[in-house]
Amino acid sequence: xxxxxxxxxxxxxxxxxxxxxxxxxxxxxxxxxxxxxxxxxxxxxxxxxxxxxxxxxxxxxxxxxxxxxxxxxxxxxxxxxxxxxxxxxxxxxxxxxxxxxxxxxxxxxxxxxxxxxxxxxxxxxxxxxxxxxxxxxxxxxxxxxxxxxxxxxxxxxxxxxxxxxxxxxxxxxxxxxxxxxxxxxxxxxxxxxxxxxxxxxxxxxxxxxxxxxxxxxxxxxxxxxxxxxxxxxxxxxxxxxxxxxxxxxxxxxxxxxxxxxxxxxxxxxxxxxxxxxxxxxxxxxxxxxxxxxxxxxxxxxxxxxxxxxxxxxxxxxxxxxxxxxxxxxxxxxxxxxxxxxxxxxxxxxxxxxxxxxxxxxxxxxxxxxxxxxxxxxxxxxxxxxxxxxxxxxxxxxxxxxxxxxxxxxxxxxxxxxxxxxxxxxxxxxxx
Numbered sequence: 001x002x003x004x005x006x007x008x009x010x011x012x013x014x015x016x017x018x019x020x021x022x023x024x025x026x027x028x029x030x031x032x033x034x035x036x037x038x039x040x041x042x043x044x045x046x047x048x049x050x051x052x053x054x055x056x057x058x059x060x061x062x063x064x065x066x067x068x069x070x071x072x073x074x075x076x077x078x079x080x081x082x083x084x085x086x087x088x089x090x091x092x093x094x095x096x097x098x099x100x101x102x103x104x105x106x107x108x109x110x111x112x113x114x115x116x117x118x119x120x121x122x123x124x125x126x127x128x129x130x131x132x133x134x135x136x137x138x139x140x141x142x143x144x145x146x147x148x149x150x151x152x153x154x155x156x157x158x159x160x161x162x163x164x165x166x167x168x169x170x171x172x173x174x175x176x177x178x179x180x181x182x183x184x185x186x187x188x189x190x191x192x193x194x195x196x197x198x199x200x201x202x203x204x205x206x207x208x209x210x211x212x213x214x215x216x217x218x219x220x221x222x223x224x225x226x227x228x229x230x231x232x233x234x235x236x237x238x239x240x241x242x243x244x245x246x247x248x249x250x251x252x253x254x255x256x257x258x259x260x261x262x263x264x265x266x267x268x269x270x271x272x273x274x275x276x277x278x279x280x281x282x283x284x285x286x287x288x289x290x291x292x293x294x295x296x297x298x299x300x301x302x303x304x305x306x307x308x309x310x311x312x313x314x315x316x317x318x319x320x321x322x323x324x325x326x327x328x329x330x331x332x333x334x335x336x337x338x339x340x341x342x343x344x345x346x347x348x349x350x351x352x353x354x355x356x357x358x359x360x361x362x363x364x365x366x367x368x369x370x371x372x373x374x375x376x377x378x379x380x381x382x383x384x385x386x387x388x389x390x391x392x393x394x395x396x397x398x399x400x401x402x403x404x405x406x407x408x409x410x411x412x413x414x415x416x417x418x419x420x421x422x423x424x425x426x427x428x429x430x431x
Contacts, residue, residue, distance in 0.1 A: 017188055039190060056229050076282070079103060104148070123189060128281070129166070169326045261315060264298065291326070299323065311340075344370075345365065352364045
C-alpha cells in the first residue's frame, strides 16, 4: 500500500524553495479541463494549456508528494531499455521516428521551461553520463551513441580514460554522454511548474483527492470530499500513484519501490575529483548504480531492495560500499537523508498513451525516465486536450491492457532485482 500522508523526509523537501499557497477544493466549480494529479505530468499539461485554457488541477496531497518530489532528479533524453531502432521495429517507421523525436527533445524541454519561467535553483543542464559496467555493455553504449547521434541527440562516446577524467572513477569500461541531459532539484522543479502554471491561470487545489468520476451528458463531474469540478475534458496524471478511480487503469502498470539517499555535503577537495563537472550519472547495470550532486555538495544515490526489513541500515551499508567502490577518494560515507517512493513500470518498458473515453486522456509508464518524459508527455496531453487527432500524437494511442496476474506481479516485482544482479555479475564474468 502506498502511503499518501505527507511529504517524505528527503533532501529535496528539506532544501526546496517555498511552494505557492494552495488550498483544498471546498466548493462546486466548473472548468474546461480538470487535471487529476499535481506532479510533472499534470503541471506540465496545465502549463502547456495556458493561458488560453485555464485548467483546474486536483492533487491528493501537497505538490511534489509523489514521484515528482521523490526521484533522483536525473534528466535523461532516452528510454531506459528501448533504443531508436527497437522503437521503430515496435511502432513502425513514421510513428517510431515521432516517438524518438519526442524523447530526444524531452530533456531540453525541461531546461527550457526552467529558464523561461525563472525557476529558482531548479536544474543544471550539464549532461547525463551512462558508464558501461562491462565490455559487453560498452558495445551497447557504442550502438546507442550511433543510433541517438544519427537522430540529432548531442552525444559523445567516452573511452575509459575519458570517462575517468570527467567522473573521477576507474570503475567502468567507458561510456557515453548526452549533453542535453542533466539534473534537476525535483521538488524545486515541480514547485516551479506549479508557480508557472498558476501564473497563467491554472487553479491548483491540494489535499483534494478525486473520489469519483461521473458522466453528466457531455461533461464529467469529478467529486472530492468537499467539492466538485464539472469539466468537458479530464487528464489523469497519476502514473505510479494511480488508484482505482478509473476501472482497470491501475492494473496496467507495476509500481516499484525505490530508495534515494543523500550524503552529508562532501568537502571541496573531494568534489573536485568526484563528478567535477556536476554531471548526472547512471550506469548500464540492471541493478542501477547512479550518482549526482545537490546544490550543497551532497552526493545523491540510492538503490532498490528485494525485501524491506531493516531497510535504512542495509541501504546505508550497501550504497555506501557502492560509492566507495566507484569513488574511493570519498572515504567513509556519512548519510544525511534517506527516503523512498514509487516509479511506474510497464512490461515492455515502453510508455503508454490512452484515450479512456471521449475527452479523458492519460499516459503511464515512466520506467525510470520520469523527469524528462513526464514533462514532454504533458505537452502531448495538452495537444490532445486542445483537439489534436490521436493519429497525430507522437506516441501511439493504445487500448488498456492489464498486466496478467497483476496482484502477484506487483507483490513480487522487486524479486526480479535478484535476476538483474545475477545478469550483471555474469557480464563481468564473476561467476
